[in-house]
Amino acid sequence: MKRKLLSMLLATCLLCPAVTVSAAEYDTGTPWIYSGLEGNITQDTNISLKDDFAAAVNKEWYLSNSIPVGYSSYSNLAEKAYVMPEEFIAILTDESLKNDSNGQITQEIYQMWLDWDARNAMGMEPVMPYLNAIRNIQTMDDLEKYLTVKGGTNAIVALFPIGIQADMKNATEYGVYISSPSLFLGDSAEYRNPTEFGTRRKALIEELAIKLLVKAGFAQNEAVGIMEDCFTFEEMIAGSVLTFEEQSQTDYIDKMYNPCTMDFLKEQQGDMPIAEIIEVNGYDKAPNIVLAEPEWFMAFREIYKQENLELIKSYLLAHSIVSICNVLDKECYDWYTNMSNALNGSQGRLQDEVLAANFVSSMLSEPMAQLYCEKYYTEEDKAKIEAVCYDVIDEYKVMIMEEDFLTDVTKLTALEKLENMTVRAVYPDTWEDYSSITVADIEKAGNLLDTVMMIANYQSEIQVAKLGEEIDKGEWIAEPTDVNAYYNPQDNSINIMAGILAGPVYRSDMSIEEIYAGVGSVIGHEISHGFDPNGSQFDKDGNYKNWWTDEDRAAFDNKTEKLIAYYNSVELWEGMSCNGSILQGEAIADLGGAACILRMAKKIEDFDYDKYFKSYAKVWASLKTPQTAAYHALYDTHPADYLRINVVVSQFDEFQQTYGITEGDGMYVKPEERIAVW
Ligand SMILES: [Zn+2]
Incomplete structure (x- = not known):
């Protein structure tokens, strides 16, 4: 899901983010x-x-x-992370917040998450328009049209991820950063020298994606083919994507900071519509556009051809369905939980209310945080x-x-x-003012997936509006x-x-x-x-x-x-x-x-x-x-x-x-x- 700001690897955190895995001897x-x-x-x-x-x-x-049920680790320092969902639930069920705009939208999404009857009745219906949009792509022109819709509102995943963060050499203004597409195995090194962890992760993702694709109406052999094509495509690009180890080296900043002009992009991008995506979304208001992985850019230019169209479509189909399977029906959610348990060594699952509260906090993180801090x-x-x-x-x-x-x-x-x-x-x-998102907007979206897309689009617009302005410290x-x-x-x-x-x-x-x-x-x-x-x-x-x-x-x-x-x-x-x-x-x-x-x-x-x-x-x-x-x-x-x-x-x-x-x-x-x- 789209984040408020792309933070690259620079904001070094005290703790590792949530993880996934394979067994250790x-x-x-x-x-x-x-x-x-x-x-x-x-x-x-x-x-x-x-x-x-x-x-x-x-x-x-x-x-x-x-280690509690539903978790793969437990720590004294992160004690609050296990307590906080209960505190969120208290806020999300607090009748006195019915007149507060943040209270209204967070409570509405909380209830929407918990409504398994409605989610089960819809089944795969919410995701079908997104999958069909990819299936209907027949030519490179179709693909370009698909990729250049303003706000990316038709696409769950970005083939060309573009984010906004402070310019590396002028910290007073935002820059726009173009990075390589995400890989299922995370680290590009996994595609050159697979570890036991990577091999296991690949098998689990394939198993999950195939089940989801079949549930969405693809024949079994079609689904298997999509996953084969998806990994073939990922292998083609992984060779030019920096490995995790390379990203953690001191020369990484130098390697990734490559400012370029729109003219350069247009001249060098070949058939890739990156400049067009930038223009349609208003990213060209930024004084600097940074090509974070020039090697990938040059390599992908050669891959982005009609002969590889089916591979690209498979990548988009697989990533789209896997990344949102936790907002569909109960069966999808259970498959997702089983995969995540097998990967992490965790067991069982958290209570619905806790999962729903965590979901609201990740989707509407700022309004939820505001309510939380005002209370505690x-x-x-x-x-x-x-x-x-x-x-x-x-x-x-x-x-x-x-x-x-x-x-x-x-x-x-x-x-x-x-x-x-x-x-x-x-x-x-x-605090960021979210009052322009209303319960009516959420009701109009009608399901969790479209709500997620609506909020992500709203957050992107807030960020784009800041381009060209001085950064607010x-x-x-x-x-x-x-x-x-x-x-x-x-x-x-x-x-x-x-x-x-x-x-x-x-x-x-x-x-x-x-x-x-x-x-x-x-x-x-x-x-x-x-x-x-x-x-x-x-x-x-x-x-x-x-x-x-x-x-x-x-x-x-x-x-x-x-x-x-x-x-x-x-x-x-x-x-x-x-x-x-x-x-x-x-x-x-x-x-x-x-x-x-x-x-x-x-x-x-x-x-x-x-x-x-x-x-x-x-x-x-x-x-x-x-x-x-x-x-x-x-x-x-x-x-x-x-x-x-x-x-x-x-x-x-x-x-x-x-x-x-x-x-x-x-x-x-x-x-x-x-x-x-x-
Ligand atoms: Zn640290």
């Missing part, structure tokens, strides 16, 4: 056991906190918690968290100025970057209900959403040690992203611009390489090592955040370090199914949670001293072997 890793892997910690596990802090501190948590958060909460943010930023300034590996010129520019950092905490000052990209936090290098902001301010991260009755271990560390982590290999390439205003001396950059790169080498040496289980290269940004952020917070702790009289370190370990207590752990090992840019505890705490003298750790203990790290960059 696991065993004890080195140097520590993967304590958050379901079943790895038992009553008999007898580990001292000097040898494995994560396992020892969280043993009771691991034993007393389990106060200006006082916002002021409190903002104050902690500024305290951590202030300490970070001193920390940077005291770094011995940087020269003064780089330090002073880093200081400016910290002084100019925007803080967005808890909820926004102003008060605007939030993420929703306050996201259980997450992130740094956005493109506007040099830290974003601490209301959703993460719960459980071990923040409660109003916390001690200073718990606040530092929780929300303090989260804030420190996000600030550090401004100085990780990716974020450090952007200046104080969010422009992609080198502000480092060559000498300082070389020193930073040396430190980063040491960190990467360390993570490469860590085994999650036998035969599965960490990929330090993918993890570098998040690992630097964890370590930098902790270093900053421990400096703040020094200023507190009688600071209870034992309480702090144990609280910190509790933040990262989590459980994953083996399938989910396998997925994370391949694709998550965050180290596994037990490493986010053990690697981080073991780097600091305060930790070694608090627990009397000496050489020979599992948590001992020689000072010269420590890897913190900041």
Whole structure:
């Protein structure tokens, strides 16, 4: 579904997004056991906190918690994510909101989702016009007409995804970014060197898509052929699409930032109607159009021909039906749930009300978040968290100025970057006005799919209207209900959403040690992203611009390489090592955040370090199914949670001293072997 803004890979979040997967063969890793892997910690596990802090501190948590039905992981930090749907339901059934415009539309969609009788009666009917529009394409001219409908209101998926986000080199205005079409297997590397995960995912998607296509009236052999053609097409384009690993490298920004003119597009696009799509949708109002994947563009130009028309149609049919099968009838929903369980290692399904509430929150995220924050958060909460943010930023300034590996010129520019950092905490000052969507609009759409399309179109129009205007720094990209936090290098902001301010991260009755271990560390982590290999390439205003001396950059790169080498040496289980290269940004952020917070702790009289370190370990207590752990090992840019505890705490003298750790203990790290960059 279309997002409010295309965020590319730049807004580094604290947590990995929801995932999908294949099974892991696991065993004890080195140097520590993967304590958050379901079943790895038992009553008999007898580990001292000097040898494995994560396992020892969280043993009771691991034993007393389990992964809830319908989920593939469970974490202490994301506790709110499991509670929030109940709070949404309270809002979505609150009679007193019947006169509120946000209340009306969210409640209407909630009821529409829950109305299985109506959904079952319609069956595949809502999706048929979209599928027939693709089936009726006979020529390349037909295809062009299909692709160039204003707003893409006739198409569920985009063959040429086009999004809007800040221009990389001029952070005051929006740019339009053209990217490659999405692939069923996510990572283009899966098409060159398939992993067990990818092979399994492919089989499950094929099985689901074929069932859906047959239900939509295609003959069995036709449906099988569509899926074969779809994957043939994906293989043809995957070779020129950057792999996930390539996208996580520091040269990615340079590779993807390719501004071009409309004239260039028209000259170079061959038969592809990208320039026409841009014009019909008003994207050409943007001062800059960026071709994020020029290699794909050149390769696709050769593929976009009549001889491949059936392959392109198969791609569109398969992606359309799979991406919306969860808004059709009960049978489709059950097939979708079964596939997702098989992929993730999860079991069962959530209650209808919870699913409906989550759906409303994803579709009408801003109105839902506004209702939620008005009910559960106060200006006082916002002021409190903002104050902690500024305290951590202030300490970070001193920390940077005291770094011995940087020269003064780089330090002073880093200081400016910290002084100019925007803080967005808890909820926004102003909300997007959704009052022009009404219950009558939803009733007119008549079913969930058309409602989804109507809202997506509305949101795209809001974004297009902003092209050519100066970017409003008060605007939030993420929703306050996201259980997450992130740094956005493109506007040099830290974003601490209301959703993460719960459980071990923040409660109003916390001690200073718990606040530092929780929300303090989260804030420190996000600030550090401004100085990780990716974020450090952007200046104080969010422009992609080198502000480092060559000498300082070389020193930073040396430190980063040491960190990467360390993570490469860590085994999650036998035969599965960490990929330090993918993890570098998040690992630097964890370590930098902790270093900053421990400096703040020094200023507190009688600071209870034992309480702090144990609280910190509790933040990262989590459980994953083996399938989910396998997925994370391949694709998550965050180290596994037990490493986010053990690697981080073991780097600091305060930790070694608090627990009397000496050489020979599992948590001992020689000072010269420590890897913190900041
Ligand atoms: Zn992060």
